[in-house]
Amino acid sequence: MSLLGSNPARSDADAKLRGEAVFGADLARPGMLWASISRSPVAAGRIRSIDSGPALKVDGVLDVLTAADVPDGRTGVIVNDIPFLAADYVAYEGEPVAIVVADNRAAADAGAQAVDIDIEPTEPVSTPEQALAPGVRLVHPDWNRFAVTGGADIGRDGNVVAEVVHDPGDLDEAFAVADVVVEGTYRTPRQYQAHLEPKMALATYESGRYVIEVSHQYPFRLRDRVAQMLGVAPSAVRVVGHHIGGGFGAKLDVSLEAFAALLARRYRRPVRMQHAALEERLVAPCRANALVSIRSAVSGDGTILATDVEIVSDSGAYANNGPALSAIPMFVFGSIYRVGTARIRTRNVYTNTAPTGAYRGVNGPWLVFANERHIDAVADALDRDRREFRLASLARDGDLMRNGQPLEEISILREAFDRVDELAPWQGAGTGELRGVGQAAAVWLTNPMPGHATVKLNEDGTATVITSATENGSGAVATGLRQIAAETLGLAADAVTITMPDTDATGYDAGSQGSRTTHVVGRAIADASAEVRSQVLDRASQMLEAAPEDLTIDDGVVAVAGVPAASLTLGAVAQAATWSDGPITAGASYVTPTPPHDPACATGMLIKGWPTPTYHLHQAEVSVDVVTGRVTVDRYVVCQEVGRAIHPDAIAGQIQGGVAQGLGFALSERVDLDHGRYVQRTFKAHGLPLAEDVPKVEMIVMEHVDPAGPYGAKGAAEPPIVPVAAAVANAVSDAIGVPFDTLPITPEAVLEALEAES
Amino acid sequence: MPGAAGEQSVSIRLIVNERRHQLDVGAGETLLSMLRERLSLLGPKEACCEGECGACTVLMDGAPVASCILAAGSTNGRTVLTVEGLAGTGELTALQQAFVSHAAVQCGYCTPGVLMVLTALLEDTPDPSEADVRRALAGTICRCTGYQQIVEAALDAAQLMIRAATS
Numbered sequence: 001m002s003l004l005g006s007n008p009a010r011s012d013a014d015a016k017l018r019g020e021a022v023f024g025a026d027l028a029r030p031g032m033l034w035a036s037i038s039r040s041p042v043a044a045g046r047i048r049s050i051d052s053g054p055a056l057k058v059d060g061v062l063d064v065l066t067a068a069d070v071p072d073g074r075t076g077v078i079v080n081d082i083p084f085l086a087a088d089y090v091a092y093e094g095e096p097v098a099i100v101v102a103d104n105r106a107a108a109d110a111g112a113q114a115v116d117i118d119i120e121p122t123e124p125v126s127t128p129e130q131a132l133a134p135g136v137r138l139v140h141p142d143w144n145r146f147a148v149t150g151g152a153d154i155g156r157d158g159n160v161v162a163e164v165v166h167d168p169g170d171l172d173e174a175f176a177v178a179d180v181v182v183e184g185t186y187r188t189p190r191q192y193q194a195h196l197e198p199k200m201a202l203a204t205y206e207s208g209r210y211v212i213e214v215s216h217q218y219p220f221r222l223r224d225r226v227a228q229m230l231g232v233a234p235s236a237v238r239v240v241g242h243h244i245g246g247g248f249g250a251k252l253d254v255s256l257e258a259f260a261a262l263l264a265r266r267y268r269r270p271v272r273m274q275h276a277a278l279e280e281r282l283v284a285p286c287r288a289n290a291l292v293s294i295r296s297a298v299s300g301d302g303t304i305l306a307t308d309v310e311i312v313s314d315s316g317a318y319a320n321n322g323p324a325l326s327a328i329p330m331f332v333f334g335s336i337y338r339v340g341t342a343r344i345r346t347r348n349v350y351t352n353t354a355p356t357g358a359y360r361g362v363n364g365p366w367l368v369f370a371n372e373r374h375i376d377a378v379a380d381a382l383d384r385d386r387r388e389f390r391l392a393s394l395a396r397d398g399d400l401m402r403n404g405q406p407l408e409e410i411s412i413l414r415e416a417f418d419r420v421d422e423l424a425p426w427q428g429a430g431t432g433e434l435r436g437v438g439q440a441a442a443v444w445l446t447n448p449m450p451g452h453a454t455v456k457l458n459e460d461g462t463a464t465v466i467t468s469a470t471e472n473g474s475g476a477v478a479t480g481l482r483q484i485a486a487e488t489l490g491l492a493a494d495a496v497t498i499t500m501p502d503t504d505a506t507g508y509d510a511g512s513q514g515s516r517t518t519h520v521v522g523r524a525i526a527d528a529s530a531e532v533r534s535q536v537l538d539r540a541s542q543m544l545e546a547a548p549e550d551l552t553i554d555d556g557v558v559a560v561a562g563v564p565a566a567s568l569t570l571g572a573v574a575q576a577a578t579w580s581d582g583p584i585t586a587g588a589s590y591v592t593p594t595p596p597h598d599p600a601c602a603t604g605m606l607i608k609g610w611p612t613p614t615y616h617l618h619q620a621e622v623s624v625d626v627v628t629g630r631v632t633v634d635r636y637v638v639c640q641e642v643g644r645a646i647h648p649d650a651i652a653g654q655i656q657g658g659v660a661q662g663l664g665f666a667l668s669e670r671v672d673l674d675h676g677r678y679v680q681r682t683f684k685a686h687g688l689p690l691a692e693d694v695p696k697v698e699m700i701v702m703e704h705v706d707p708a709g710p711y712g713a714k715g716a717a718e719p720p721i722v723p724v725a726a727a728v729a730n731a732v733s734d735a736i737g738v739p740f741d742t743l744p745i746t747p748e749a750v751l752e753a754l755e756a757e758s
Numbered sequence: 759m760p761g762a763a764g765e766q767s768v769s770i771r772l773i774v775n776e777r778r779h780q781l782d783v784g785a786g787e788t789l790l791s792m793l794r795e796r797l798s799l800l801g802p803k804e805a806c807c808e809g810e811c812g813a814c815t816v817l818m819d820g821a822p823v824a825s826c827i828l829a830a831g832s833t834n835g836r837t838v839l840t841v842e843g844l845a846g847t848g849e850l851t852a853l854q855q856a857f858v859s860h861a862a863v864q865c866g867y868c869t870p871g872v873l874m875v876l877t878a879l880l881e882d883t884p885d886p887s888e889a890d891v892r893r894a895l896a897g898t899i900c901r902c903t904g905y906q907q908i909v910e911a912a913l914d915a916a917q918l919m920i921r922a923a924t925s
Contacts, residue, residue: 007861009858009859010858010861010863012863012866013857013858013863014850014858016863016866016869017841017845017850017854017857017858017863017866017869017873018801018841018842018844018845018850018854019799019800019801019802019840019841019842019870020801020842021866022800023803023866023867025803025804026794026800193901194899194901195865195867195901196803196805196806196811196813196865196867196868196899196901197803197805197865197867198804198805243865243866244865245803245805245865245866245867246865246867246901246902247865248901276807277806277807277808472865473864473865473866473902474864475861475864647861649860649861649907650861652861652906652907653861653864653902653903653904653907656903656904656905656906656907657864657901657902657903657904658904659904660903660904660905661901661904682806682808682810683806683808683810683811683899684808684810688899688901689904690895690896690899690905691891691892691893691895691896691898691900691905691908691909692889692892692893692895692896694904694905694906696906697904697906
């Protein structure tokens with residue numbers, strides 16, 4: 001019986017349910033010191049002086065480090081723009097200015113509060129619009145001296161961190177002959193990941209090397225970033241991963257680790273750090289706030305002749321991944337619906353706000369929101385049924401994305417429209433007073449970045465998978481990867497164990513991001529397991545005196561097909577192999593190849609292609625309370641294509657959880673900025689969805705096997721968040737008859753619209 | 759916080775997970791830090807530290823409390839149950855087993871608090887409606903699951919417990 005498509009228990013469930021699982025935030029070492037950061041209280045300003053005196057008077061404080069005590073120079077993922085500690089000026093509220101080290105946590109926190117930072121405040125560049133205004137102050141006057149890693153031309157210019165331009169030529173003709181021109185501006189706020197476990201680090205310095213113990217989604221990037229910040233070779237840093245209490249993209253880059261490592265060497269003691277509650281929110285790498293303007297030239301028959309898209313996203317005070325993410329619009333506009341000749345310009349800009357970063361689905365939720373709100377607007381302008389117009393405009397197999405990549409299986413999306421309609425017919429949905437229905441579609445990638453696994457057959461016939469793939473909660477490691485190994489080796493799922501991440505012990509892994517683990521690491525495990533299986537069959541064929549092709553392996557037993565008596569346990573085979581030829585192990589690597597594309601399609605593109613696409617259609621039915629303005633989601637349907645469902649219950653958990661986060665983005669979650677400073681200061685103020693707010697999501701999981709994936713699997717975990725805000729906003733706009741082009745659609749926004757309407 | 763100098767301490771006696779303790783706790787020390795740092799009970803989680811997310815929830819005399827904002831000194835004479843005390847060294851409880859079979863655990867950081875809230879619910883309301891379960895979870899945030907599998911696990915556990923009690 002196949003293990004694929006079954007729902008074995010996660011390997012970490014028992015420990016997590018007993019409270020025994022050790023998360024990063026649970027770590028401690030005898031003799032460890034604690035350190036805490038003194039952060040800028042203002043969004044922008046010049047540092048006049050830093051007085052450590054008051055902090056040094058706190059009992060237990062050992063020292064206070066400022067910029068003069070730490071490596072100088074700036075580092076970063078794409079642009080080297082982040083100082084180790086702010087030296088001359090601060091660029092956002094919460095920027096690290098000093099580090100206080102103490103012999104206990106309370107003293108470190110008290111010391112960090114006591115450092116007297118004297119800053120002459122300047123008026124912050126608060127919004128992307130302001131950042132682009134002529135003559136505005138530059139967030140970083142020396143921007144032109146920051147190195148760009150890889151040396152790529154990403155279109156930097158003053159407050160513009162990166163610019164991606166796709167300009168196929170003149171659109172004027174299309175707009176001149178158009179019967180209808182539809183314009184819209186779509187505005188979305190930041191979104192806070194709200195992982196529950198605070199960011200932390202535990203660093204030691206042993207035998208000339210730094211050891212970082214942490215809960216992190218991408219230990220190898222952390223290794224490289226800590227090395228970069230400390231100015232040492234990556235091999236001088238070892239990262240050991242522990243259970244992660246949620247990340248959603250927030251734990252993909254360095255945060256406290258290099259500070260802790262520096263101190264561990266300085267004091268030759270373990271050093272522990274952890275964000276305090278407010279700190280966690282001040283510096284979270286939120287999803288970027290963005291403004292998308294779309295103008296479409298449409299002919300009377302409903303053909304979109306041309307589309308002009310202008311995007312500005314907020315990078316905050318530093319670049320982080322913003323330049324790379326600025327390529328993503330290239331994979332949204334024209335990849336779902338035919339939008340004619342498209343000009344797409346994306347600018348990612350500096351502001352005096354906390355740096356934004358990766359949050360599940362990265363730019364997808366706001367790009368799909370803009371794309372789908374706009375499709376509704378075009379359909380409305382043409383007086384066409386919105387679903388029928390979507391189907392008429394849907395791309396076809398062989399169409400090219402804006403990067404020149406062929407859409408090979410976009411017809412899966414057409415099938416999704418049929419499947420959703422069978423379950424929740426569009427006709428009759430969302431009808432009635434203040435009720436509405438909306439749809440949104442997405443084509444999302446599976447992150448292609450490298451992975452490796454070693455599979456070893458243990459001498460008792462079980463197997464161990466050695467990898468630094470990280471379990472972020474999705475179950476991809478705790479069950480999916482184990483099922484793939486077990487299926488290939490002929491073992492029960494619980495006969496496969498899998499290691500925790502350790503950059504010393506495994507090949508490179510690009511972390512839990514973009515749903516890559518099941519597809520990329522799963523493929524490496526399937527390949528390595530197939531090699532282990534082949535070694536097993538070779539050895540067993542000698543022992544059983546049968547040809548390898550006549551052997552079967554099932555539930556840990558190797559048998560000659562049709563001769564049940566002629567059998568051996570995998571343990572017996574492993575023992576025999578170990579003491580003759582040596583232990584049975586095999587390793588394999590995988591990176592998804594970049595799909596064919598036109599390298600000249602745009603300037604500034606750091607992400608070139610859209611590998612291993614999956615297909616998504618969401619449909620929301622809502623009702624609006626005329627008194628309270630509250631939107632209730634009455635019905636929510638997801639149709640998602642996953643390649644092959646390895647663990648259906650885990651996929652269901654990802655869909656339900658992704659939709660919940662998307663509903664928060666659509667209706668309730670707030671991250672507002674006032675003169676560069678966050679308004680929401682407590683956890684609850686963010687309006688995170690609670691159990692009473694989230695409906696049961698109805699799901700249709702489609703399988704279209706991907707020959708490159710392990711048993712056909714693609715990614716599944718990230719994309720359920722992507723179309724949600726778009727589908728909900730379309731439904732609310734339908735219910736009220738007023739376009740909702742700004743998120744979140746709060747009760748206040750609804751009441752305002754209802755008032756304007758009456 | 760332990761180690762903070764110059765702080766007045768108060769002597770308390772309490773029962774935690776069926777074991778008696780006598781402790782001198784600081785005036786500003788929270789129940790959460792007492793459990794984690796003095797008793798090495800790391801099951802209750804440190805998360806928002808504002809009593810808003812529920813990851814630190816424990817039962818005090820059977821009722822859920824946010825241990826991150828409760829003064830340790832106020833627990834004198836009380837009985838506290840943490841996630842470690844649910845199954846102890848034995849088999850998982852019916853609720854915990856339902857969490858396994860319903861895939862209700864993802865990252866697991868909210869799980870200790872969610873289990874305590876639902877344990878108290880099932881004690882008070884052995885046959886809860888779905889709305890009862892969702893209302894009980896109002897003080898706990900789970901960012902991973904979207905709550906559905908947790909709700910289904912709780913409802914399933916309730917039925918299992920009713921059947922076990924009546925058979």
